[in-house]
Amino acid sequence: MANPYVEISDLEKFYGSFCALKGVSLTILESELVCFLGPSGCGKTTLLRAIAGLDLPSSGQIRQGGDDITSLPASSRDYGIVFQSYALFPNLTISRNIGFGLENRGLGKSEIQARVNELLALVGLPDQGGKYPSQLSGGQQQRVALARAMAVSPGLLLLDEPLSALDAKVRTHLRHEIKELQRDTGVTTILVTHDQEEALSMADRIVVMNHGVIEQIGTPTEVYREPESLFVADFVGDTNQLPVASAGPDSVSNGISAFRCRNHGHAAGKDLVAVIRPEDVVPVEAGAAPSQGASRIEVMIREMEFLGSFWRCALDSAAFGGAHFYADFSINAVRRLGLTQGANLTVELPVDRLMAFEPLQEAAQ
Amino acid sequence: MTDAAHPLPKTGVKARMSRDDLVIRGGIIVIFMYLLVALVFPMGAMLAKAFSTYAFQLEQYEFQVSDEAGTFDDTVLTAAVLNAANETLPQEKLTAKSTSSISATAFFPEFSFRSPERYRIRTASEDAAFLKGAQLHSGPNWVEMSSNEFRQVLLKPSRSYGLGNFATYFSTPVLFKSIRNSLLISAISTAVTVSLAFAFAYALNRSCMALKGVFRLAAMAPILVPSLLPGIALVYLFGNQGMLKWMLMGETIYGPIGILLGSIFFSFPHAFIIIATALTLSDARLYEAAASLRTSPFKTFMTVTLPGARFGLISASFVVFSLVMTDFGLPKVIGGQYSMLAVDIYQQVIGQQNFEMGAVVSFLLIIPALMAFAVDRLVQGKQQSLLSARSVPYEPAPRPLTDKLCFAFCAAMCVFLLGIIGVCQYAALVKFYPYDLSLSLSNYRFDLLDGGWASYFNSIKLALLSAVFGTAVVFLAAYFVEKGNAFSAGRGLLQGIAMLPMAIPGMVLGLAYIFFFNDAANPFNWLYGTMAILVVSTVTHFFTVAYLTSATALKQVDAEFEPVAASLKQPVFRLFSTVTVPMCAPALLEIGIYLFVNAMTTVSVVVFLYSHNTPLASIAILNMDDAGDIAPAAAMGMMIFYTNLAARLFHLWVSRVVLKRSQAWRTR
Structure with a gap:
């Protein structure tokens, strides 16, 4: 296991009486790419700016590489940063932008130029060094910003919503490139984003935040497959949600029928929310043997929406008391089962895919 | 959730300052001290004087x-x-x-x-x-x-201390009559100037007439001359031996008529700039909507055009009102027996050595200026939110009759504006009006007169020093306020004080400087009577506009440059010199020329502060006119005009040619 590189303990940040970070503790390992994911106002940017020394926390401690950096000014820390706005110096050429951090460090002109060329090649922009930022596309500018941040070989790379200003296609492409560059250089990286897809595809670990607290820390699959709270389940990926009551530690009931679900550990009678993702709803062929413990319910397809790689179906079920829910069926399944609008069928809710959580508390400040 | 209970009391995190933080903090303190000495303390001294009785x-x-x-x-x-x-x-x-x-x-x-x-x-x-x-x-x-x-x-x-001076003031009819006069003249000038400026701006913005560029330039001409100049021209036109004296039908130009005409002249460009900006900000889609609803042109004008420009009109009104109210040069030259507040200050201080009464009048003069300032700030804030990013600029369509009317009006206006300057030029060249109308340059022989050529070169020196020193101080002040990230209390205070000079009339500032700097106990007493105090007073008087220009330019510079530079371990002054200053170069030039032109033309700020070592061209005009040397006064006025024109052309050349070359990055 890699060594801890950034250790954050019990960090709090107040803006007046508003608490933006409520005792956040977190350890980031060497060469890891960690994503801070959450809706706007969740505290992810505040946390990043505290690590960068741009906004001072009210209390708590931040250590980087073993040293306490909590109160150090930004210029005394060791990191490179990339902002959503690129923040390239418009009056300097691409080369001078990238070389900006290399000047005044006792390096010769030719050494700087060599390093700049190396970085230009690294971000796939050789021969563009003589241009000005406004002559490049958004994606290219962001790569220059990345090269500038990497120029001084920082121990930590901070990316503040780096892809949010770009078109969808460029974004996907650049996601991949940044990940690759991070893997090749092994620089510990923190990426702040509100885009769950970005977090899932890039991160080694995701830190899901809400209202200034960390809701969950885990690998992308953990966060997606095993959310620890209704907020995480809801924020990452699509969900069907149904108000239910606990009917024992591993089952829930909506008053009409009971369902076996993943162990939630709540005493019977407690109000919960049952959650299942649309792609986890399994269509059952007539006569197929039931899987272990899975609940089977009869449904009617009310509406079908074609989304390219799959069909999203709105299902009505008596077992759900008329509340409809969504299921994603593969094109194959639809063809095989001959599903059409208005058709009746049986679906299975696998035990370990049906989860139950405590309901969200309204913005507890 | 971990915030339920913390067994240990938390220790707050205190920032350790970097060298950059120290530089910025030090800079804020230095600029703050400058403004204290150059503005706050003198004004305090003046207030104390107004309430001092002996x-x-x-x-x-x-x-x-x-x-x-x-x-x-x-x-x-x-x-x-x-x-x-x-x-x-x-x-x-x-x-x-x-x-x-x-x-x-x-x-x-x-x-x-x-x-x-x-x-x-x-x-x-x-x-x-x-x-x-x-x-x-x-x-x-x-x-x-x-x-x-x-x-x-x-x-x-x-x-x-007490209200004794005010009691004296209000029990002296000769004195308080000026309040009524000043208010009346300012109100009428405001109504007339704003109407004319609106019509002019409307014609330029909404018609398809010819020669728009020429009209636009002509409208700005009065900015280049001191407010004394229209007074001199009016004497030549309508004075006792004036060329057009018959037009007044027996009335005299020395008095309210003269002040009014001159005030319209010198305040016109200020109103025009504000209103023209407001009109350009209008959204063409509103006019398309009005047209599609078959609204009559008159109704469209009343419901779309006027409301759209209303903030501009309000702002222009207050600016003109306070300009006329606080101007000193014009009523001094053409006012005759008609007393105005600004002239009263001069007469109380210079004529009667009654400094307390000068301070009382100053105090009274600040009130309308302060009100104008407050309303202007309020309205400016609203103006900006009026235009959304999606607005479509208005493109006028040709309307033959309207276009002809617009052209006729603008041409007439330009005849008035350029005519005034033309008359001055004529006056400067005529040997001995009205007896010897042959042309010569003899009136430019200033060496024989009070002030002389020395005053002209001194004025240029003042203007250059003010431009260089002022641009640096103002831009740094704005930079510290906009880009500093700590010390927010200090930055807020600095920003507040930077807004003040706009509300303080030049004469009042000048008088305040006498009270403050002429005090033998003041450690800055040595400044008194030097070029330095002229520069400081000029820069301080024109501080606010220059500051706002800087702040606007700096707001357009990405706020994330400083964090990026810090992460790259580059000192803030390196970022400042390699990125911030080059990016703001056009604004810096704009501030420089603004300070230069105003330093050349101002009379009110420096009239109490010049000494025999530091005579100034604008003051020389005043003194020549006082001594009856009107033709040389006109000649000196024209010297200021040529200089400012040359400075403007130089500015144009620099921003068109030099900047274009060095600002290649702006183009795609």
Whole structure:
């Protein structure tokens, strides 16, 4: 296991009486790419700016590489940063932008130029060094910003919503490139984003935040497959949600029928929310043997929406008391089962895919 | 959730400052101190003066007189007792100004400076004082002297605070009549100028007439000359031997008519700029909507055009009102017997040496200026939110009749504006109007006159120094406020003070400088009478507009540059010089030329502050005009005009040619 590189303990940040970070503790390992994911106002940017020394926390401690950096000014820390706005110096050429951090460090002109060329090649922009930022596309500018941040070989790379200003296609492409560059250089990286897809595809670990607290820390699959709270389940990926009551530690009931679900550990009678993702709803062929413990319910397809790689179906079920829910069926399944609008069928809710959580508390400040 | 209970009390995190933080913090403090000395303290001194009253408290002055042998007995006489016995001074003579004094010998009717008696004098407290020669004495220690020395002793009045000066002011009809005059003239000028400027801006913005570029330039011409100049031109046009005197039908130009005409001239460009900006901001889609609803042109004008420009109109009104209200040069030249507040200050201070009354009038003059300033700030804030990013600029369509009317109006307006300057040029060239109309350059021989060529070159020096020094100070101030990330209290305070100069009329600032810097106890006293104080006062007077220009430019520079530079371990001044300054170069040039032109033309700020070592061209005009040398005054006015025109052209060349070359990055 890699060594801890950034250790954050019990960090709090107040803006007046508003608490933006409520005792956040977190350890980031060497060469890891960690994503801070959450809706706007969740505290992810505040946390990043505290690590960068741009906004001072009210209390708590931040250590980087073993040293306490909590109160150090930004210029005394060791990191490179990339902002959503690129923040390239418009009056300097691409080369001078990238070389900006290399000047005044006792390096010769030719050494700087060599390093700049190396970085230009690294971000796939050789021969563009003589241009000005406004002559490049958004994606290219962001790569220059990345090269500038990497120029001084920082121990930590901070990316503040780096892809949010770009078109969808460029974004996907650049996601991949940044990940690759991070893997090749092994620089510990923190990426702040509100885009769950970005977090899932890039991160080694995701830190899901809400209202200034960390809701969950885990690998992308953990966060997606095993959310620890209704907020995480809801924020990452699509969900069907149904108000239910606990009917024992591993089952829930909506008053009409009971369902076996993943162990939630709540005493019977407690109000919960049952959650299942649309792609986890399994269509059952007539006569197929039931899987272990899975609940089977009869449904009617009310509406079908074609989304390219799959069909999203709105299902009505008596077992759900008329509340409809969504299921994603593969094109194959639809063809095989001959599903059409208005058709009746049986679906299975696998035990370990049906989860139950405590309901969200309204913005507890 | 971890915030339920914390067993240990938390220790707050305190920032360790980087060198950049120290640089910025130090910079804020330096600029703050500058503004304290250049603005806050002088204004405080002026307010104190307005509320200071002076009176001779006779019981304060104590005397002893020796016998002929020079020995004193214990008898102590107070001036009060002596006055009661001799009735030297009636009661009403005891109220005074700060400059008043009474000879001590006045209380000794039988005094002879040849007598062998010796005298002692002291004051009961430090409140009262007396001059022996040039030396000021005060307090309970006896000062002994011969009778010959005693005749030099002057008693000075004691100061107390109160509304006495205001009471005096409002019980003197000659003085408070000026309030009515100033308000009346300002109100009429505002109505006329804003209407004309609106029509002019409307014609330029909404018609398809020819020569728009020429009209736009002509409208700006009055900015390049001192406000004295229209006064001189009006004398030539409508004065006692004026070319067009018949047009006044027996009325005199020396008075309200002259002030009005001149005020329209010099305030026109200011109103025009504001209104033209407001009109350009209008959204073409509103006009398309009105047209699709078949709204009549008149109704469209009333419901779309006017409301769209209303903030501009309000703002322009207040700006013109306070310009006219606080202008000094024009009414001084053409006002005749018609008294105005700004001229009153001058006359009280220069004419009657009554500084307290000057301060009272200044105080009164600040009120409308302050109101104008407050409304302007309020309206400017609203104006910006009026235009959304999606607005479509209005493109006028040709309307033959309207276009012709617009052209005729603008042409007439330009005849007026350029005519005034033209008349001045004519006046400057004519040998001896109206008797010898041959042309010569003899009026430009300033060496024979008060001020002379020295004043012209001195003015250029002042303008250059103000432009360079002012641009640096103002831009740095704005940079610290906009880009500093700590010390927010200091930054907020600095920003607040930076807005103040706009609300303070030039004459008032100049007078405040006298009170503050001419005080012998002031460590900055050495500034008095130097070029430095002229530069400082000019820069301070025009601080706000320059500051706002800087702040606007800086707001367009990405706020994330500083964090990026810090993460790259580059000092903030390196970022400042390699990125911020080049990016803001056009704004810096704009500020420079603004300060230059205004330093060349201003009279009101410097009229109390120039000395014989630092004569100025604009002041020379004033003094030549006072002495009856109107033609040379016109010639000097034209010198300022040529200089400012050249400066403007230079600015244009720099921004078009030089900047274009160095700002290649702006183009795609």
